[in-house]
Amino acid sequence: MDVSRGFMLVVIGALGALSLAIAWPFLQYVLLAVLIAYLLAPVYERLEPRIGGTGAALALMVAATGALILPFAAMVAFVGNDAVDLAQRLSDSQVDLGGLEAAIERATGQEVDLPAALGAAAENFAGVFLGSAPDLVGAFTHTLLGIALAAFMLFFFLRDGRRLVDWLFEVTPLPDRVLSDLATRIDDLMWAVLVGHVLVSTIQGFLAGIGLFATGIPNAAFWTLAMVLLALLPIVGAFLVWGPAAAWLVLAGSPVAGGALFVYGAVVVSLSDNYLRPILVDRRARLSPATIMLGVVGGLYLLGVMGLFFGPVIVGAFKVAVETFDEHYVDR
Template sequence: MTAAEGERSTAFLQFLLLVVGALSLLIVAPFLQALLSAGLVAYLVAPVNDRLGRRLGSTSGTVVTILLTVVVVVVPLVVLVSLAAEQALSVARTAQLPDAATVGARLQRWLGPAVDRSMLTGPLSSALRTGLRGLFGSFAGVVGGISAVAVGAVVFVFTLFYLLRDGDRFVNWLRRAAPLDAATADRLVRRTDELLWAAVVGNVAVAGVQAVLTVAGFVAVGFDNIAFWAVATFALSLLPIIGASIVWLPAVAYLLVVGDLPAAVGLFVYGTVIISGSDNVVRPLAMQRGADLNSGVLVVGIFGGLAVFGFVGLFVGPVVLGLGKALVAELVTQRERRGQ
């Protein structure tokens, strides 16, 4: 084969790769959530799978890992979310606020006689009721939509199985196929691992701790429907800027409105010092192994990931942006080396 024929063959293969790659993206697009979720779960349970694989063999170890994941994680999570959905509907139906006149009188007493009571009655009570019911109704709708994930259950399980069993071979194949030197490939793989740890383990650890602390505070002040509050706090704590305060601050306001001033003050102090303050303790511990994500990259990555990938984008978005930054850094390093 001449050099010209070789170039034409390579060009045609590249063209075919573009066509087949575009068609492949169209094929997997409907199952993108399931595929990305399987990748994240495989990353989390890989250490367990490696140990079981050494003892039971790769295939048997992978099957046992998946069964353990389903029994220990998936089933309790489905039960908790289902219970939270029921409690969300219950909260939306039974949420009772004082009548408009009572609310107006209390606020006028706190704010002073200069406030016109007519400004604090009907509109305020109506807004509080509408906002509270709207919040709970929207959350119930989101939780109810989780059942749609069952459509991609088969894709998820098969993808998880092959990622766990053949993940190392897949990574090695990517290293051979990519036109990168070994040192650069190792750095990118290591950076991806650090980004995944920061985006998944770090955020989940913080959200889990804040959910537990919030539930403990709500139990102390006598709130019911604990499963709902736990799931709501966990989900909202995954979002930057918002965090658990979006749950406990309205609860403080509710306690003020219903006239339970000691409980409101206690929950406010507890939420400020313990719940929100836990972020400063838990996150550094959880992120010791992970990458130090820039706050701007984290915020844009999480909200952008949510918009593009749905819930799983909470974790995928920051990884994509962080990896993009790492690629730019590699290009700059190589350019500087060539300039020397």
């Protein structure tokens, strides 16, 4: 490698690192724009011949922004208030958890203060949605800038996405057959994870939420959203909420409601996961539940909320890259 070539690579690496540092404060919104653009790409391809690339991208940007922001704002207010109410109820000891505390103490030999622990968790959850008073203005400004950036980038990802992909193919130093194979596999992976995995989790969380509402669990909206997020974790998922909720109903003196919730969760909620996930996710992604769980948990820590969606894609893409290398570059 000559000096000029090495120097140019150093410049590219330094500028790439600086670009990542600039984008990092708004990385969640950039990833959100990538996610929405990927999902809307088939719709854009149908609209583009009729109203032009700019018109199609603008129409989809406006529709997606309105369809996502308004429901999201309503959800934040509703679930955030529900979380605050739950924290207050637990702090004021309006919820009797004495029976469950006694059962835990008998089983483990350790004393627990469930109202305090759950109240603190609910307050932290509310803080994620509503923010704290000193940071409220800053958080609101950051959110507005992020939404504007996401909408702006969504427009250009839709309109110029094909050119961006073609450019990546052109500058990537791999043979066309390898690139084509890699792109096809990653596309299948992304569609399975971003559409199937998220769709299954949402259905499972809302089905479990119906059971909570029907059996009179307090603050059911709060717990429904929690189950939608927990359902992203394979196997355990929403059971982490509806299982203890059924036990709480039994210990609180409502064994029929508790038993009904447990049967509903075991049959309807669990079967929805067992049937839908293999159809929508496993068949195309070919990822084990362990890989998806690692991607979800690790992605959440590394990338924040959007890591719930992109974490499994990144881990799965590593598997795809290894398989592609094995097929095209390993002599047998």
